[in-house]
Amino acid sequence: MTFRIHVRVMPRRGLLDPQGQAVEGALKALKFPDATNVHVGRAIEFDLVAADQSAAATAARAMCAKLLANPVTEDYEIEVEPK
Amino acid sequence: MTFRIHVRVMPRRGLLDPQGQAVEGALKALKFPDATNVHVGRAIEFDLVAADQSAAATAARAMCAKLLANPVTEDYEIEVEPK
Numbered sequence: 001m002t003f004r005i006h007v008r009v010m011p012r013r014g015l016l017d018p019q020g021q022a023v024e025g026a027l028k029a030l031k032f033p034d035a036t037n038v039h040v041g042r043a044i045e046f047d048l049v050a051a052d053q054s055a056a057a058t059a060a061r062a063m064c065a066k067l068l069a070n071p072v073t074e075d076y077e078i079e080v081e082p083k
Numbered sequence: 084m085t086f087r088i089h090v091r092v093m094p095r096r097g098l099l100d101p102q103g104q105a106v107e108g109a110l111k112a113l114k115f116p117d118a119t120n121v122h123v124g125r126a127i128e129f130d131l132v133a134a135d136q137s138a139a140a141t142a143a144r145a146m147c148a149k150l151l152a153n154p155v156t157e158d159y160e161i162e163v164e165p166k
Contacts, residue, residue, distance in 0.1 A: 002140060003122065005118075006091075008089075008091075008126045009126070010126060010128065010147050018084070023127065023150070023151070024129070027129075027146060027150060030146075030149055030150055032142065032145075032146055034131055034132040034142070035088075035129045035130070035131050035142075035146065036128070036129065036130045036131075037128075037129055037130040038129040039127070039128045039129070040125060040126070041125070041126040041127075041128075042123060042124070042126060043091045043092070043093060043123070043124040043125060043126040044121070044122070044123050044124075045093065045107065045120075045122045045124075046107070046110075046118045046119065046120055046122070047118070047119045047120040048117055048118050048119075050117065058120075059115065059117070062115075063110060063115055064098070064145040065111075066113055067109055067110060067113055068106070069087070071133040079124065081088055
């Protein structure tokens with residue numbers, strides 16, 4: 001069965017996020033002062049063939065641990081969507 | 084009212100996505116051959132003060148159009164979550 005996996009990798013809370021700060025400053029300069037606490041990370045999507053939804057989630061977690069996220073500085077969330 | 088906005092900015096379908104291709108190749112090298120059609124984009128999150136959910140979505144769309152996404156090469160999705 002094929003699943004569409006959406007992974008969101010964000011800087012770990014409490015660590016410096018210079019890209020988020022830059023975007024927050026730019027939004028303020030563009031007259032969007034109501035946006036605060038801005039964080040910027042990576043969005044990764046892929047198709048994955050797996051036996052079922054839980055096998056797909058397990059494989060996606062392994063990919064995050066090995067390649068997609070930095071386990072020291074980043075957190076990730078995985079969404080598994082049947083395709 | 085404060086909302087948490089999640090924006091996912093992805094390369095437009097059909098355009099070259101070299102970062103996605105690189106990740107797909109790396110996943111194959113790491114023995115994850117079942118991941119295909121890999122795309123890499125940006126995930127942006129922020130708090131937004133707005134009157135209601137629809138005002139928050141409208142403001143977030145304006146931010147995407149003006150700063151967060153490149154309207155020529157990227158597509159975006161917005162999720163508005165009450166905080």
